[in-house]
Amino acid sequence: MKITFPHMGRMDIFIKGMVKALGMETVIPPTNSKKALDLGVKYAPEFVCLPFKLMLGNLIEAFEKGADTVIMVSDKGPCRLGLYGLPMQIILKNLGYKTNWLILDTPHALYGLFQLGIEKDVVKYRDKLTFVDGLLAFHFGWKKMLAIEEIERLSLKIRPYEINKGDTTKGLYQGMEAIESADNLYDLKKAKDAVIKDLRSIPQDRNRRPLKIAIAGEIFVVLDSFANLDIEKKLGELGCEVDRTIWFSTHILHHVGLDKFMRRSKRKAVRAARPYLKYPVGAECNATVGYAILYAKEGYDGFIHLMPFTCMPEFVASGILTRVSKDYDIPIFTVELEEHSSQTHLMTRLEAFVDLLHRKRAKKKVNS
Amino acid sequence: MDTYLGIDVGSISTNLAVINEERKVLVWEYLLTGGKPIEAVQKGLKEIENKLPSGTEIKGVSSTGSARHLTGILVGADTVKSEIIAHAVAASHLIPEVKTIFEIGGQDSKIIIVRDGVVVDFAMNTICAAGTGSFLDHQAQRLGVPIEEFGDLALQAKAPTRIAGRCTVFAESDMIHKQQTGHVTENIVAGLCQALVRNYLNNVGKGKEILPPTVFQGGVAANKGMKTAFEEELGYEVIVPEYYHVMGAIGAAMLAQETIVETKKTKFKGFEVSEVDYKTRSFECTGCPNLCEVIEVLMNGEVISRWGDRCGKWEVLEK
Numbered sequence: 001m002k003i004t005f006p007h008m009g010r011m012d013i014f015i016k017g018m019v020k021a022l023g024m025e026t027v028i029p030p031t032n033s034k035k036a037l038d039l040g041v042k043y044a045p046e047f048v049c050l051p052f053k054l055m056l057g058n059l060i061e062a063f064e065k066g067a068d069t070v071i072m073v074s075d076k077g078p079c080r081l082g083l084y085g086l087p088m089q090i091i092l093k094n095l096g097y098k099t100n101w102l103i104l105d106t107p108h109a110l111y112g113l114f115q116l117g118i119e120k121d122v123v124k125y126r127d128k129l130t131f132v133d134g135l136l137a138f139h140f141g142w143k144k145m146l147a148i149e150e151i152e153r154l155s156l157k158i159r160p161y162e163i164n165k166g167d168t169t170k171g172l173y174q175g176m177e178a179i180e181s182a183d184n185l186y187d188l189k190k191a192k193d194a195v196i197k198d199l200r201s202i203p204q205d206r207n208r209r210p211l212k213i214a215i216a217g218e219i220f221v222v223l224d225s226f227a228n229l230d231i232e233k234k235l236g237e238l239g240c241e242v243d244r245t246i247w248f249s250t251h252i253l254h255h256v257g258l259d260k261f262m263r264r265s266k267r268k269a270v271r272a273a274r275p276y277l278k279y280p281v282g283a284e285c286n287a288t289v290g291y292a293i294l295y296a297k298e299g300y301d302g303f304i305h306l307m308p309f310t311c312m313p314e315f316v317a318s319g320i321l322t323r324v325s326k327d328y329d330i331p332i333f334t335v336e337l338e339e340h341s342s343q344t345h346l347m348t349r350l351e352a353f354v355d356l357l358h359r360k361r362a363k364k365k366v367n368s
Numbered sequence: 369m370d371t372y373l374g375i376d377v378g379s380i381s382t383n384l385a386v387i388n389e390e391r392k393v394l395v396w397e398y399l400l401t402g403g404k405p406i407e408a409v410q411k412g413l414k415e416i417e418n419k420l421p422s423g424t425e426i427k428g429v430s431s432t433g434s435a436r437h438l439t440g441i442l443v444g445a446d447t448v449k450s451e452i453i454a455h456a457v458a459a460s461h462l463i464p465e466v467k468t469i470f471e472i473g474g475q476d477s478k479i480i481i482v483r484d485g486v487v488v489d490f491a492m493n494t495i496c497a498a499g500t501g502s503f504l505d506h507q508a509q510r511l512g513v514p515i516e517e518f519g520d521l522a523l524q525a526k527a528p529t530r531i532a533g534r535c536t537v538f539a540e541s542d543m544i545h546k547q548q549t550g551h552v553t554e555n556i557v558a559g560l561c562q563a564l565v566r567n568y569l570n571n572v573g574k575g576k577e578i579l580p581p582t583v584f585q586g587g588v589a590a591n592k593g594m595k596t597a598f599e600e601e602l603g604y605e606v607i608v609p610e611y612y613h614v615m616g617a618i619g620a621a622m623l624a625q626e627t628i629v630e631t632k633k634t635k636f637k638g639f640e641v642s643e644v645d646y647k648t649r650s651f652e653c654t655g656c657p658n659l660c661e662v663i664e665v666l667m668n669g670e671v672i673s674r675w676g677d678r679c680g681k682w683e684v685l686e687k
Contacts, residue, residue, distance in 0.1 A: 352450040
């Protein structure tokens, strides 16, 4: 049995770390690319969202490489992505691939993963897979994930200050590779510390006063830099300090109810959105609206809302955000992403948005 | 005399404008891009050089429009800004109290909301081209009406035909249907203008607070039928400025002036660039499955700039 999974941001780091520690065999689909997208677009229904198309493309590429079992992180609720497992199974079956599926829509579905490992007799290195093995594997994958997120966060803070354009991105990519190749907790820590040191030593101009922009919206397009056309890098290089509201770790922590004491938790965002939205719309809709309010209150200069074209919950959010923008005096820019989205078109609008924020800030300064 | 040059290279037209210190337009040039931005810019520069009175010095230059980065490298622009800001700057200088700007060009249309001289919101057409100059151009051809006479013909309409304008393709079939059932051309032409205005206000202008004074600019503003259709829909007069078709270039020139106040010295390479041999070429990078299309700009056979790669591997030139 060879396990595979569709990409979502750097979730591959977590699953890879975990199955590596369990001794299972995995086939990692090539990272999201034009090829994956083309495959997805070819076989997916046209009006389905961008995440579905990319995921389908990933799976086809993985099956071509010999995978036969799919693990898919999913959700419950009105977001269509939560229900995507089934249509994907049908499409892949019609294409002639033989597939096993494990859909992780609740935390205890993880138990199924271990069950599957035992039943299918895939555990090669050990005679018996114990509960402790499972925990240790989970812990290692989780730590790896956190390390990646930590350097990503750091890169967002450093990029607007970098003197030579591109330094941070280069350092980040190299750092991700170093962390990916770590085999145990000791190596991981060593790799992480080295990357952080490297990133900090990038030549910077600390006299700059970068604009502060928060990014929120549908989870897949927020997490995946291919899907969002590298919006974080683009904004950083335009001189903006970006804060991303959703991370893989915060998403998981929210689902198991452990984000109670976190500063900018989804829980708090959903609560902040109450004056506008009393009922849960589903997926990230309520949180998107709430985050706009929270960040406006923190004094952020702007807010960027990412959504896949035809995404229902985020479409609802985009409507409400026009009101929030007025009420809290924060410019909000909604980006709809699909396979036809063009880099240049996005760049034009981002440049204009950043200019708008600069002029707004300059005017505020004059008035005060 | 000290002057500033703005260059706006769009999909359909390439516009250049030169302003003086008082922001008065001295000369301007409007030519078709024809899919060859480099040649259009070089030709435009030559024309401008010929038109400028002797003794004028270009103190700053700025580029805008969809080919702004390429143009910026060609001429040595002091600042490269998106056309949204350029249009807003020009409009709010000419009509200081402006609150809404409609800009309809060949391939795209935008709405810009301005309050107290500062852009507070904007939108561009993202999905569909129904609502741009190309749409009108295409339908005019189909009706056999020269695009220059389109506006005047629309004004003669007694009872504009109602045409479904949500989608370019459906609008066309609806228009043909109306033609077949005997509607006269001027009514159809006026109906098309109304359909485009409705489409624009519903899509590009969706959720935006549209207040007077409203400025209407871009190539389509030449069409009197469009101006009238906007006025009927909004219920107040819409202003079409004198240089409606080169507002982007004028705005860019003003942005160049603003930049020079800070940087003092221009990076302008001079009008000689119109003689230099510039070329672009592209290749597909096979370093990863992204297969990025990397564009290279060559000056006299030497690579001076690259872009198009996601990872930044090619962007930085080895010196």
